Amino acid sequence: MEEPSTLFQYLYITLTAEIHTEKLRYGERLPSIRELCRIYNVGIRTVNDVLKALNDNGYIKTEIRKNATVIYRNDELTDSLRAKQLLARKEAVVDLLKTMGCFFPHIIASGAMMCDTSHLEEMIRSARGLTDKPIKEKWRVSTHIIQQIISFHGNRLLTELFINMNIYGQVPVLEGFKNPFLDMTWDRERNISYLFDAIKAKDYEGLYTRIEELYVNGARKVEKYLEELAEIYPQFSNLEKSAYQWDARNGRVFLYMEISRQLASKIGKNIYPVNGSLPTIMELADEYAVSPSTVRKALGVLNTLGIVRTVKKAGSIVTLNAAASFDIQIKDAAMKRDAVTFLSALHMCAMTCRTIALLGFDRLEPETIHRLVIEGADEDNRSVAFILIKALVKAQPYNGIREIYAQMELLLSWGYYFSFAQRNKEQYQFVHEKSKTALQFLLIKEKTAFADIIQEIYMDIFTLIRNTLVSYGAMEGICLAPPAPDTFEKNRTLLH
DSSP, X not given: OOOOOOHHHHHHHHHHHHHHTTSSOTTOBOOOHHHHHHHHTXXXXXXXXXXXXXXXXXXXXXXXTEEEEEOOOOTTOOHHHHHHHHXXXXXXXXXXXXXXXXXXXXXXXXXXXXXXHXXXXXXXXXXXXXXXXXXXXXXXXXXXXXXHHHHTTOOHHHHHHHHHHHHHHOOOOOTTSOOHHHHHHHHHHHHHHHHHHHHHHTOHHHXXXXXXXXXXXXXXXXXXXXXXXXXXXXXXXXXXXXXXXXXXXTTTOOHHHXXXXXXXXXXXXXXXXXXXXXXXXXXXXXXHTOOHXXXXXXXXXXXXXXXXXXXXXXXXXXXXXXXXXXXXXXXXXXXXXXXXXXXXXXXXXHHHHHHHHHHHGGGOOHHHHHHHHHHHTOTTOOOHHHHHHHHHHHTOSOHHHHHHXXXXXXHHGGXXXXXXXXXXXXXXXXXXXXXXXXXXHHHTTOHHHHHHXXXXXXXXXXXXXXXXXXXXXXXXXXXXXXXXXXXXXXOOGGGO
């Protein structure tokens, strides 16, 4: 079993990563406690605990009524070592910026649609005096404004992804080199001004275009900087390349929920058949290396869903067939969080799947298309939509997209055990019919129509499952704004 991950760990790892990658350098001040709460979507207690740990571990110095200061300095990190670290992730950083150029234009433009007058006034106030601020402060303020717009979707997972990608995409600039972010910052400054004007004018198409240009130009400038660096340090030309990684489960794992998911998966695969018995509590405790009380909590989740029935002295019996008619009420806080996390990943899929379809359409191999058509012809196959998106993700030109969707697939598996309790499975029939239509568009090479119906499928799935989980008691799902269709049609640089 994996060790549990908490919000404390999420914030601690994020801030230490910013310090080690020199996004936060020696002598610089961290944002205020209130700003850290807002930026990272965590409570004040978590922030205070993390700041104390960073102080105790020699990363920062905290002072009363002042922002904490970075005191960590690796004097052994020479320019040569910095160059080595940078060049090891050269391709990954450029790939990441292009990934952001694919993912975020629609997310930002559709988030801007939800920006009302009070939101706009607040963002304008936070950008005042941006021209006179140092480059890092300009970058931080403008990035936070975009983060605010993303937060209008109500999807904390999406906000965390944006933060994570921004951290990885930052590169320290060695002395003597032009800062590639200098032009990007001036561009960003103009873009922030344009962003406000676009929101006022409701010019979301223009905003989409400007955001994409920002990431495309950023990728080019960073790539040029790293190529110049490689010419000066040719000895690092054969480095083992690092890749962008995102741990979407960070801060979300409870051991007993993880055990309940794994048991549900085994029941679904008939490893533990209906009317059969699960291993005893002590046997499960030994298998997962946890305490008996943790196992009892995991079994409590499965009992709530009607997947098993635990009886004193008789053990836990698999009652899967009873689950479909079970009147579920999600009361457990961790179970609600699982449901909302699952729903958040589905929300992200609904917002980005059209881009995935457009990018992957021409890259699907003939044998893959043939396999998809065969699987789609099976009337009993209710997972055609997920098989389709999986094939499209595999065909993506950017590693960053594949990594993000791999993590989302893990989170989507968290909703697997809720499927046992779906009371009206026939309502998923429409998804199967639309999936077959998508396959027809794939066969006749109608790319736009194919991408449109993939988007329609995932938006319908999201709406259906959100309504179901809210009816079970996961009311937090209401905060997720219905995704706006991606209707921005223009020459998208990164989609061709």
